Amino acid sequence: MKLLMIEDNTSVAEMMAMFFQKEKWEVVNAYDGEEGLAKFKEAPDSFDIITLDLNLPKMDGMQVAKEIRKISQTVPLIMLTARDTESDQVLGLELGADDYVTKPFSPITLIARIKALHRRAEVGxxxxxxxxxxxxxxxxxxxxxxxxxxxxxxxxxxxxxxxxGLTPKEFDLLHTLSKSPKQVFSREQLLQ
Structure with a gap:
């Protein structure tokens, strides 16, 4: 599996790269938003998954996510960030993130989430x-x-x-809403 990690904190990037490499995953690092987007544009079909920080220099992670989704609706995208407000989570998912993980996080849990997203993408x-x-x-x-x-x-x-062109999260939301058309859901319920 080939993973694009867009993360400006080098200590977090190095730690995660060690965990990913133990899984035998190829990791491509980018340390700011512009670099991450450029690396994705060079070979958009070569990445199996993207992890994206939001607080990035040169280009904010939300803008990077928008640009990535203009190019590919299907590459799994996990936002990995210190922004933990409900509005940031909702915005991230609305922009096309398939998952939203807040820092601090467990590397083992993140790896499990990546594997689950990758598995669903392969089945799709x-x-x-x-x-x-x-x-x-x-x-x-x-x-x-x-x-x-x-x-x-x-x-x-x-x-x-x-x-x-539905992302996995968009499909899940559509399924949840359509199977209970008269039920009102909170944002928190929809984010689960």
Whole structure:
């Protein structure tokens, strides 16, 4: 697995690189937002996952996330930051982060989260490669006159057309909201 780590704190970057290398992962480091975005733009399809700090020099992590999502909707992105307010977490997820981890964090837990995101991304890619038709699959978890959603294939359809480009978190939110359309959820419930 190849990981792009955009982190300006060299001690955090070096510590995490040691943990990642023990997992036999290739780590590409960037120490500011512009450098991180440039490295991603050089080879956007070469990275399996990105960890992104928000408090970066030269370009803020939120802006980096926006730019990354303009290039790729599918690369798993974990925001790893000291910003721990609910509004920062919501904004990060709305900008396309698949997970949001606040500092201080457990390296072992972060590795488990990375593995889980990578596993889901691989399954999604395999399902997408196997899908040869744009027709909705049978066996939906949520089905109305105009909307259908399958957690098995991680696909959603609106008026018979597949909704493309959903991040894993966006799909999970769509599933949660669509299976309970009259229920009100707090932000905290949606972030879980």
């Amino acid at each position: 890619a395999e399902v997408g490669a196997e899908q040869t038709t744009s027709e909705p699959p049978d066996g939906f978890d949520v089905e109305t006159d105009h909307f259908k959603l399958s957690t098995k294939t991680r696909e959603a359809y609106l008026d018979g057309k597949q909704i493309e």
